Amino acid sequence: MTLDPLLIDVLACPEDKGPLLYFADEDVLFNPRLHRTYAVRDGIPVMLTDEATTVDAAEDARLTAKAGAGGAVTTGSPAGS
Secondary structure, three states: OOOOOOHHHOOOOOOOOOOOOOEEHHHHEEOOOEEEEEEEEEEEEEEHHHHOOOOOOHHHHHHHHHHHOOOOOOOOOOOOO
8 A cells, every 4th residue: 555645745754854765665764864764554654753763774775776766755745756
């Protein structure tokens, strides 16, 4: 289940208030600035800092490369561009 496009337009990191990268195929939102992921469960983003996962350097590099190759949608921008 993917996130509603309107929700993608307004989502931001609860900690630094910046945009996130949404990986629909992995049900995860990623903050590359804080190296943290937020789960998406049944189409609902779990935006609790206590439940966020800090990723290691290898996972950070993987997600960053995947986003660079067009595998993610940026939140907080019209039409998730």
